[in-house]
Structure formats: C-alpha cells, structure tokens
Amino acid sequence: MSLILGQIVGALGGTLELAGSDTEIFRIAPLDSAGAGDLSFLSNPRYQQQLAASKAACVIVAPAMREAAMQRGACIVTPDPYVYFARATQLWKRLHERALQSGVHASAVVDPEAVIDPTAYIGPLCVVERGARIGAGTVLKSRVTVGENCIVGARCLLHAGVVLGSDGFGFAPERGTWVKIEQLGAVRIGDDVEIGANTCVDRGALDDTVIENGVKLDNLVQIGHNVHVGQHVAMAGCVGVAGSARIGAHCTVGGGAIVLGHLQLAENVHISAATVVTRSLNKPGVYTGMFPVDENNKWEKNAATLKQLHSLRERIKALEQQQPQGSKIGTQ
Amino acid sequence: MSLILGQIVGALGGTLELAGSDTEIFRIAPLDSAGAGDLSFLSNPRYQQQLAASKAACVIVAPAMREAAMQRGACIVTPDPYVYFARATQLWKRLHERALQSGVHASAVVDPEAVIDPTAYIGPLCVVERGARIGAGTVLKSRVTVGENCIVGARCLLHAGVVLGSDGFGFAPERGTWVKIEQLGAVRIGDDVEIGANTCVDRGALDDTVIENGVKLDNLVQIGHNVHVGQHVAMAGCVGVAGSARIGAHCTVGGGAIVLGHLQLAENVHISAATVVTRSLNKPGVYTGMFPVDENNKWEKNAATLKQLHSLRERIKALEQQQPQGSKIGTQ
Amino acid sequence: MSLILGQIVGALGGTLELAGSDTEIFRIAPLDSAGAGDLSFLSNPRYQQQLAASKAACVIVAPAMREAAMQRGACIVTPDPYVYFARATQLWKRLHERALQSGVHASAVVDPEAVIDPTAYIGPLCVVERGARIGAGTVLKSRVTVGENCIVGARCLLHAGVVLGSDGFGFAPERGTWVKIEQLGAVRIGDDVEIGANTCVDRGALDDTVIENGVKLDNLVQIGHNVHVGQHVAMAGCVGVAGSARIGAHCTVGGGAIVLGHLQLAENVHISAATVVTRSLNKPGVYTGMFPVDENNKWEKNAATLKQLHSLRERIKALEQQQPQGSKIGTQ
Numbered sequence: 001m002s003l004i005l006g007q008i009v010g011a012l013g014g015t016l017e018l019a020g021s022d023t024e025i026f027r028i029a030p031l032d033s034a035g036a037g038d039l040s041f042l043s044n045p046r047y048q049q050q051l052a053a054s055k056a057a058c059v060i061v062a063p064a065m066r067e068a069a070m071q072r073g074a075c076i077v078t079p080d081p082y083v084y085f086a087r088a089t090q091l092w093k094r095l096h097e098r099a100l101q102s103g104v105h106a107s108a109v110v111d112p113e114a115v116i117d118p119t120a121y122i123g124p125l126c127v128v129e130r131g132a133r134i135g136a137g138t139v140l141k142s143r144v145t146v147g148e149n150c151i152v153g154a155r156c157l158l159h160a161g162v163v164l165g166s167d168g169f170g171f172a173p174e175r176g177t178w179v180k181i182e183q184l185g186a187v188r189i190g191d192d193v194e195i196g197a198n199t200c201v202d203r204g205a206l207d208d209t210v211i212e213n214g215v216k217l218d219n220l221v222q223i224g225h226n227v228h229v230g231q232h233v234a235m236a237g238c239v240g241v242a243g244s245a246r247i248g249a250h251c252t253v254g255g256g257a258i259v260l261g262h263l264q265l266a267e268n269v270h271i272s273a274a275t276v277v278t279r280s281l282n283k284p285g286v287y288t289g290m291f292p293v294d295e296n297n298k299w300e301k302n303a304a305t306l307k308q309l310h311s312l313r314e315r316i317k318a319l320e321q322q323q324p325q326g327s328k329i330g331t332q
Numbered sequence: 333m334s335l336i337l338g339q340i341v342g343a344l345g346g347t348l349e350l351a352g353s354d355t356e357i358f359r360i361a362p363l364d365s366a367g368a369g370d371l372s373f374l375s376n377p378r379y380q381q382q383l384a385a386s387k388a389a390c391v392i393v394a395p396a397m398r399e400a401a402m403q404r405g406a407c408i409v410t411p412d413p414y415v416y417f418a419r420a421t422q423l424w425k426r427l428h429e430r431a432l433q434s435g436v437h438a439s440a441v442v443d444p445e446a447v448i449d450p451t452a453y454i455g456p457l458c459v460v461e462r463g464a465r466i467g468a469g470t471v472l473k474s475r476v477t478v479g480e481n482c483i484v485g486a487r488c489l490l491h492a493g494v495v496l497g498s499d500g501f502g503f504a505p506e507r508g509t510w511v512k513i514e515q516l517g518a519v520r521i522g523d524d525v526e527i528g529a530n531t532c533v534d535r536g537a538l539d540d541t542v543i544e545n546g547v548k549l550d551n552l553v554q555i556g557h558n559v560h561v562g563q564h565v566a567m568a569g570c571v572g573v574a575g576s577a578r579i580g581a582h583c584t585v586g587g588g589a590i591v592l593g594h595l596q597l598a599e600n601v602h603i604s605a606a607t608v609v610t611r612s613l614n615k616p617g618v619y620t621g622m623f624p625v626d627e628n629n630k631w632e633k634n635a636a637t638l639k640q641l642h643s644l645r646e647r648i649k650a651l652e653q654q655q656p657q658g659s660k661i662g663t664q
Numbered sequence: 665m666s667l668i669l670g671q672i673v674g675a676l677g678g679t680l681e682l683a684g685s686d687t688e689i690f691r692i693a694p695l696d697s698a699g700a701g702d703l704s705f706l707s708n709p710r711y712q713q714q715l716a717a718s719k720a721a722c723v724i725v726a727p728a729m730r731e732a733a734m735q736r737g738a739c740i741v742t743p744d745p746y747v748y749f750a751r752a753t754q755l756w757k758r759l760h761e762r763a764l765q766s767g768v769h770a771s772a773v774v775d776p777e778a779v780i781d782p783t784a785y786i787g788p789l790c791v792v793e794r795g796a797r798i799g800a801g802t803v804l805k806s807r808v809t810v811g812e813n814c815i816v817g818a819r820c821l822l823h824a825g826v827v828l829g830s831d832g833f834g835f836a837p838e839r840g841t842w843v844k845i846e847q848l849g850a851v852r853i854g855d856d857v858e859i860g861a862n863t864c865v866d867r868g869a870l871d872d873t874v875i876e877n878g879v880k881l882d883n884l885v886q887i888g889h890n891v892h893v894g895q896h897v898a899m900a901g902c903v904g905v906a907g908s909a910r911i912g913a914h915c916t917v918g919g920g921a922i923v924l925g926h927l928q929l930a931e932n933v934h935i936s937a938a939t940v941v942t943r944s945l946n947k948p949g950v951y952t953g954m955f956p957v958d959e960n961n962k963w964e965k966n967a968a969t970l971k972q973l974h975s976l977r978e979r980i981k982a983l984e985q986q987q988p989q990g991s992k993i994g995t996q
Contacts (some may be wrong), residue, residue, distance in 0.1 A: 086843040516757065
C-alpha cells in the first residue's frame, strides 16, 4: 500500500516543500515512530522537538512551523495540520481498503417493514426491527440492533454491538414492586453520527430520545430515555447520561462521567473524565469533580479526615472567634 | 392509533370526570407537551402549575388534585396516578403493537438440550446454550446469550446484547501469572426480572449467581460471580457489583455506582449515583459518596488541598491546644 | 458428576491424608456450604474457623494447616491451596463438561480472508473480518466480533459480546464539527488472554493497540486506541483505559477505575476500584482516589464544605500567623 505526495496535495491542498510530488509514502505514522517512507504531522507546537528528530519522509505542519520543518526536510504546509492529517487518513482508507459495500448482509435480520436506504450497509448479524429507518450511506458494522420505529440519519457509522431502542428504565413503585411503564417513544439519530461499540441508546418513554447531527459517542456509553444530545457533542467511553437530560450543542464529556437525569447542560460545556454532574450547568466552561488519586496510605488518611470536614470547618470558625478583637481575619 | 377513555377506565378503573367515555385519545404525553387529543398525568404535586396550562384532553390525577384538575377540564381520578399511567402505557402497547410472538426465531441458535417454555420468545440472533431453561412468557429481544445451565424464570424481559453466564473473573496468582479458576456455577434469574441492553451477569465460581424475583437492571450493568440480588432491587445504568456481594431486597442503586466484593447491603438501602460502596451497609437509608462537580479551576484548588487534609486537621488541633485555658472550644 | 480423590491427587499432586484414594467427590464447594460429598479448600488463614466447622469430605490446605485440618478429617496438603483449587476446577471441568469443540459454528460469519487455526473454536453468531487471525486453541464463545486485520494469539478465551477492532475515538475539530481520523491500526492480542463479556478493544489510529500475553480483562471493559497493556495485567469489570495509555506488566486495576490517556503505569502498580488515574505512576504500589461513602446527610455537609477547602486552608494559615511569637507551630 502506498500513495505519492502529489495525490495527497492534489486531493487535500497545502504547499509541498522540499519533495517531489512523486515521492512515495508507505504509511502515515506518529512523528516519533515514523520511518523513511512515512508521512507524519505536527499539530501541537509542544512536540516541536520530535519534529527535528523525526525520520519521516514528509511532515504536515502549520505556516508558523514552516522554517523549522524545512530545516529537517520535506513538509506540507497547511493552516490546520491536524485536520489535514485527518483528511489524509480518510484518503488513505478510501484508496487502500475494500470499497464499502451497500446492501444487507445475508445474515442480518431486517424486518420487511423496516426502510433501508439502498446506499446504506447493514452488516453481518445485525437486527433492524419493524418501522426502523436507516439513512443514505449509513453503515451498521456488525451485530447492531436498531429497534422498532427508530430512525438513523445519513452517513452514520454504528460499530459492533450498538443497541438503539432498548426500553428506557421506567417503573412505577407499587407496594414494594415495580410496575413497568411501557416505553412508547423511539430513538432519532441525526446525520453524520458515529456510535461506538456496545453503546446503548434507550427509546423514549412517551416522546423520542434524540441524538442530533454530528454527534460522536465512544464505546460503552449509556444514553437514557428522552435524553437530548445537541449537535456535534462528543462523549468518550463509559459515559452514562440519565433520563431526560439535555446536553447542549458542542459539549464534550470525558470518559466515565455521569450526567444525572433531568439536568440541562448549556452549549460548550466541557465535563472532565469521571465527573458526576449533579446539577444543571448553565454557563459554558470546564467542569470537574473527581477525587485525586494518591498513594493508598495517604488516601486513607485524607479520606478518613474528609468525613470530619464539616466539623473541622466549625472548629476553624470557633478558633477565629477566639482571636483578640484587634486581629480579626478578613477571609471568612 | 387511538383509544377511547372508556376503554381505559373500563380496564384500569378510576373515575372519569368532565368527559364522555367515548372521547378519543391519540397519544399518551407529558403534561407540558400534551396536545388536544392526548392523555396525560400528574403524579408529583410539584408540577401542579403545568396542570393548569396543559392542553391534554384528559389528565390522570390523585383525589387531592381533583378540584384543580376539573377547573382545567377532563380528568381521571385514581389513588396512584403514576401507577395508573404505567398501566395505561401497558394497555396502549397491548392494543397497538404487534402481538408478542412466542417460539424461537429462525436465526437464533438454541442447543437441543436447552428447555424453552412454549410461551417464551427467543428473538433473532440469540444464543441459548445446553442445559439452559427459559420460563413461561419470557422474552429475549435479540442478540441475547444465555449460557450453559443458566435458568431464567417466567415473564422476564432481556434486552438486546444481554449476556448471562459468562465466566466469573476468578484467577489464582502463581509466580506472576494467573491460573484460571473454572467457573462451575451458573446463573439463576427469578420471575418478572427485566435486564437492560448489553448488561452482563457472570456465572458463579462454585455456587450460582442469583437474581431474585422482580429485579430490574438497566443497561450496561455488570453483576459479578456469586452475587445475590434480592427481590425487587432496581439498578440504574453502568452499575458494577463485584463478586459475592449480597444486595438486600428493595435496594436501589444509582447509575454508575460500584459495589465492592463480599459486601452486604441490608434491605432498603439506597445508593446514590456514582457512589462506591466500600463497606457493608447494615442499616436502611440513603448513602452517598461522590466528589461534587465544580468549575475546573475551583476544583483544582480544592482537590490539591484535599491531599493535605489530614495535616490540616493536625494544624487545627495544634491551634486549639494553644488557646488560653479559659477559652477551650467545645466542638472537638 | 463425580471424581475420586485419587484422580485429583494423581493429576495435581499433593499429599492425601485420612482418606482413601477411592473417596468419591460430587462437587467442589466453599468451606461454609460444603456437604459430606464435597471437596473444599482453605487458602486464607483468616477462614481457619470455617475449617473446623466444615462438613466437606476433604479440604485442600497448606502444610502449616495440616494438623488443624487433620483434626477435622481428610485433607490434601499442598504448598499453594488456592492454585491447587484452581487446577482442581480445571480438572473437574475437563472431565465433566462436553469436550470443547474446534472449528467454526455454522452461524458464524467468517471472512474467507481471515485465518482461523484449525484447533480454534469460533462460536455461534461470531463475526471474524478480513485479514483477522485466530490462534491455536483460542475460543470465541458466542457473538464475538474480531475486526479487520486484528490478531488473537493462542489459548485465548473471548466471552460473548466482545468487540475487538472497533474504531478508536479520533476526530479533529474543525469549525465546531468533527473530522474523522480513520483508524488505520489494528488490535494485537497475545497468548493466554481472557476477555470478558461485552468488553471492547479499539483498533489503533496509526499503530496497533496491544494486549500482551496472559492479560485478563473482565466484563464491560473499554480499551482505547493505541493502549499497551503489559503481560499478566488483570482489570476488573467496567474499567476504562483511554487512548495511548501504557499499563506495565503485572498491574491490577480495580472495577470501575478510569485511566486517562497518554499516561504510563509502571510494572506492579495496583489501582483501587473506582479510582481515576490522572497522572503517570512511576513507582510500584497501591494507588487510590475515591470519595468515601457515607450516610447521605453527612455526605451532603462534607461535600458542601469541600468546595471551601482551599479557603479553609487559608484561614488556618491566617490563624497560625496570629499566634504569639513564643508558640509557633511546627507542622506547616
């Protein structure tokens, strides 16, 4: 498998420096492990030292790095090297991998009342239930379930094990037992959505659960019933979003974070990994809540003391009140 | 799809006020989004304001809300509106959705030595291994695996991707490697259990892993080997319960919580979301442990200080000891 | 199903005391629930009291426990009773369960360009994509997906729902949308690896994601792209490891823990359950970070105060500075 630099620059633009357009590239590789036949990229100035040392045949760089890159050797200069790199991986895949199929794999189970766009691909051992609709160019890799009446837009990519349209978790308590609330809504997925392996999106109780255009969900994510995920939100692995939460457009949620039910996140809210969101967040910004990791014996002492924190505060207050008049402390 | 109110009251009881029994209902909907042809409900007095403004054709309410509801329009009066609503969703589903099938889908792989009740339904692409038993009226939606010798009771609902009877995580350390402990137990699921998408229940090491009657597990839950989950327990998504834990009847576990191994939870223990249960909890009650979410820069300061918490306590003690005799502080 | 003690000692060694080698064993069971026909074991001296009370036909013990065990009855004496017990479960399974099959189940979907060792077993409804390779004696239980070009070594055990080779979570941001970085690497799994139900391992972006020999992953674990997991690492359920993290050999990771991306864990680092690893850990040891569980009302007070922790520290400092000269406190 190889490409020539001329193919890349021809397709993606940018200025090629210090290399002929017929230079052959055998791989795309990180700066530090790239070899003599590889194309690499520098997107973060932090790694500038790796640039000088890289053995790559050619490095994608920003205009500000042009001089430094040319001292090393060949480069492609482009305003956003990371996006250029992303597009180069797409070009690489398109030219080298087997053309994406369309149609329904013989082993998939598709209800006759489901509607599959002819350009979509339903992979092996998928299940598409009655009334479901799959949009143009969308790919269900393998072992994906799309439940009754659930709708998936165009150009989506659903990885193995995804479940759309399982019942939301709704029960009414009655004398110590649970009465099931049938989940009568469905799931609606917009266009250009990617959903990771074994991720689950529950159907709504009455209205639908909605994932807007351009959303990216990683693996093993749980989206509860009636959640609304705004455009271009990205959630890393193992995130859980409880029922009826509304996540604004362009939010990001770090791995293992939990968003409780019925909360609202404004647009451009960024939740750190493993953070539990217990209240609505109405202002854009970065939010965090996690216990800092420590050596276990130190953690034990601090965690034990944490249980007295409120009373420690009271003791500080009492100490402050005993200070002589002339020495009051301002920071209360 | 529609129903008349007479069908609902006929099947579920309650008193219909200010509407004819032939009033047609086209949907069940939340108070705030219900339209002129919709049935809605008010279960929490907190939402009373929404009641007055609702456009619903009819609202299910408790006797205490009868007057307020009738000032707005038609209502059904019943002691527990939330349970009534749950039953109405069941009625709706029963009347409008395709009758539940029984039998084994042609694409499922069922071992000849498995025993499937004739009224059970084994959906597409499920696997039921040798010696497994599936009870009356139980439904395996699609892509469910029930492992060797595992038993599922009556009227259970297993969503897509569920795995029952994967090996428990048991290894004996030997000179830096792991010797597998074969998991010789199985999984026993009671009656009326619902298990969410991609949830896993491991088989026991020697004895069985047991899920009692009426338990409800949400999606992506992990139940370790030899766990015992008591009757009518409910666990939200992404919960993990480690090996040999015993969860008492009527407990609830919030999303993303972790229960460590070999612990015991009394009946009616309620664990908040994302809480790590590190010790047995012998008294009913609500238990919580999670770092409060905050703006990231504030969190950073507090988390850094948290690592000094134990030494801060020592400093407070020292300050207290330096107070003049006559001003001792009581709250130690 | 039964075995005689002679078969066990013949196969696994150890010294049989106070029982004939033709004593029949009907089950392997824990000390406290073992009956008259059962074999049990004592691996932890903490449970010595259970030894005296056990009704087991025979107990596996260490030399130090020989006397105590013989006062109760029959025993097998061996240097490491837990490993002996593990091997006994393997013997039991081998003799009593249906012989492991090899070959490809008729319902599995295996690409003609995948390479399956003739002694491997590909269970029902598995998917093995083009270019994938499955080693000798490896078992894919059911509904496992092994993606394009992914390699699984010898004697591995992959439980139901495992996904190897889903795309890593890589996107370049561009004007509020996400540009996909095609994931051109694959997954390489060593020998003797066990992977739990519904666990996911993403393919690398450019290089491969690597799981070394002897690694054991529990259920619902997420391994991001380009992660490197060293030999004989064990991870409990619901763990998430973000992209490009390097986990040293012989590490253990407790259930629900999260390891952030690009971090390095030295060999023999042990992470407690539900801990978030936010920095590289270069020294062997036990590391923990979790909020201690408490009664909810106590937690509420302490969590609220936690948000003032940094300012409390400032107040302590101020108090210390106001102490009279002669009484300076040492522990700052």
